[in-house]
Amino acid sequence: MTKISITTVLRLLVAFGIPLLVLAMPTSALPIEGLTIIQHRLLAIFILAALLWVLEPVPVFATSILIIVLQLILLSDNGLTFLRPSGEHETLLSYTDILNAFSSPIIILFMGGFALAIAASRYELDNNLARVLLKPFGTQPRYIMLGLMLITAVFSMFMSNTATTVMMLALLGPIVASVPKGDTGIKALVLCIPIAANTGGIATPIGTPPNAIALQYLQGEHAITFGGWMMMGLPFVIVQLAFAWWLLQKLFPTTMDKIELNLEGKFQKSWQAIVVYITFAITILLWMTSSFHGMNVYVVSVIPLAAFTLTGIMGKEELKLINWDVLWLVAGGIAIGMALGKTGLAEALAHSIDYATLSPIVVVITLSIVCWLMANFMSNTATANLLVPIAAAVAASMESLASMGGLTGVLVVVAFSASLGMILPVSTPPNSLAYSTGLIESKDMAKTGVIIGVVGLLIVYAAALIIT
Structure with missing residues (x-):
């Protein structure tokens, strides 16, 4: 019989304990205002997925399957009847959208x-x-x-x-x-x-x-060849x-x-x-x-x-030689990214910061870090689609951002930041493919990805300050 180590037990307690704590909290107690019940549940699932992928007490593909199961039961229009919220602002996910992660x-x-x-x-x-x-x-x-x-x-x-x-x-x-x-x-x-x-x-x-995506907003006088x-x-x-x-x-x-x-x-x-x-x-x-x-x-x-x-x-x-475990792993990442977008939780997370109260350099750094963090857990394309319009609106409304390169500088920084999210096997398809070799562990990728991501962001900030 396989023995479960104390370390694994502790990791499981942490991984499930924190999301359960978040789920048990009333919505009003969370730092993000105005979350719906569906968004609240998804936030707990998101935290659970992040912890399980990083700590790896269970195989990463098993975490992905768990995410999809929890979404189907707790967030979908075909989940448990007595768990479906009925508020007018509640957006249940279509169960077919969740299952489509397997055929993306x-x-x-x-x-x-x-x-x-x-x-x-x-x-x-x-x-x-x-x-x-x-x-x-x-x-x-x-x-x-x-x-x-x-x-x-x-x-x-x-x-x-x-x-x-x-x-x-x-x-x-x-x-x-x-x-x-x-x-x-x-x-x-x-x-x-x-x-x-x-x-x-x-x-x-x-x-x-x-x-x-960034280039779509860089037209006219802001156009880049x-x-x-x-x-x-x-x-x-x-x-x-x-x-x-x-x-x-x-x-x-x-x-x-x-x-x-x-x-x-x-x-x-x-x-x-x-x-x-x-x-x-x-x-x-x-x-x-x-x-x-x-x-x-x-x-x-x-x-x-x-x-x-x-x-x-x-x-x-x-x-039979196809790495089916990797396909399950990727499906979980697709499902969490889809849910973040369709429930509006990703937008709520991005808008939870009052950018108008921040100095120009802090605005750029904050947008960049939010983009990088989100890109580690959902498609960098989806992240850019969400944050580039926000960054463009912020840059257009704050004249003080001219010192940071204005619209061009802000959008280039955000676009670069989206591509630096690579700490998990589900962060990008290349990460998933490398993980499929079986020659590296999730913690190896996390350690390397964090360092490269942080250093990359610092290089971007330094370059933005020097050029402008």
């Missing part, structure tokens, strides 16, 4: 990515790509990690960071196979990919959705990646002086291997050129699934 487009994107990774490994495409792309970076672990980060960041500037992570994690297999088990350097190699993917997109207007954005974003990305590269070496040092990669080999020439090569290339190309052909990354992700199953490259046994 992002889930399909992950399945397409897993299909590519499984097929690439089966026909040694991952080994051959590693041989071609990483050979210039030598055999020292820190330079191999630098190579992974640079390649990932550059791809993320122009295509989906999720798609980029799928491709780069395929290169990681042969590298990890060359590292002794138990060497903490493996964690650095795994974590460097989602960090570079999350960070790289900041450099261009099309690299990540928060950038595009593609090159103008890169002049701000690219230096930040370079500095941030350099810091992350150094930090990962310090947090997860390796005992190896060099990694002897098997960089010899040839591309297989069977018809199945050729199908894999062509499908892999077409998928990546379509991901990179979605603005030309009109299919977004989610639609394109179905192509490898169809190609590999129809040709027999992926059969029943290969389908």
Whole structure:
């Protein structure tokens, strides 16, 4: 029989005790005024999810399933009848919206990515790509990690960071196979990919959705060109990646002086291997050129699934290799983000601060921190959609914000902050994919993500003050 440690029991008590305390409090006693009963319950579920994901007394995918179950019972229009509030301001969630988290487009994107990774490994495409792309970076672990980060960041500037992570994690297999088990350097190699993917997109207007959302509000005299954005974003990305590269070496040092990669080999020439090569290339190309052909990354992700199953490259046994626990994990993150938006709790949290009473620099920092905190627990796109309009309204109404770059400065800071939220496996798809390798723990991601996030915010603030 498996024994439950005292530490696990304490973590469970903390994780469930605090949300129960919040739930037991009357709404009027909470620091956020005017919460409905549904929002009150969701706040307790949100706190529970955050604690369970960080403390990890139970598997993170189990936490995600628990979130969905609690939402269905306590918040949905098909939950327990006697628990449904009847006030005119109460907004019950549709049970289908909650269950749709399991069939979200992002889930399909992950399945397409897993299909590519499984097929690439089966026909040694991952080994051959590693041989071609990483050979210039030598055999020292820190330079191999630098190579992974640079390649990932550059791809993320122009295509989906999720798609980029799928491709780069395929290169990681042969590298990890060359590292002794138990060497903490493996964690650095795994974590460097989602960090570079999350960070790289900041450099261009099309690299990540928060950038595009901010640009919608930067029109006329405030308009920023593609090159103008890169002049701000690219230096930040370079500095941030350099810091992350150094930090990962310090947090997860390796005992190896060099990694002897098997960089010899040839591309297989069977018809199945050729199908894999062509499908892999077409998928990546379509991901990179979605603005030309009109299919977004989610639609394109179905192509490898169809190609590999129809040709027999992926059969029943290969389908079982898909990381279903990660899909459950991601579904929980999608469900909590959807609920925060549809119940109005996210907006209530964002508006709970009276920005008019704050000094210009405190306003910018407060908006940025709120954005960063929320982006760690819900989609950075959803966070930007919520906070960018608020930031734009605040910037337009406060002339004193001219000293912080006005509308342009405020929105750029908020957009950058949204992309720095990466402390949990559910924070971003690249984090979830990296976690799916089984080579890192949630606490490794949290420790690294907090440090990189805080340092990134400080760099953004310093740059904003210097430029303005």
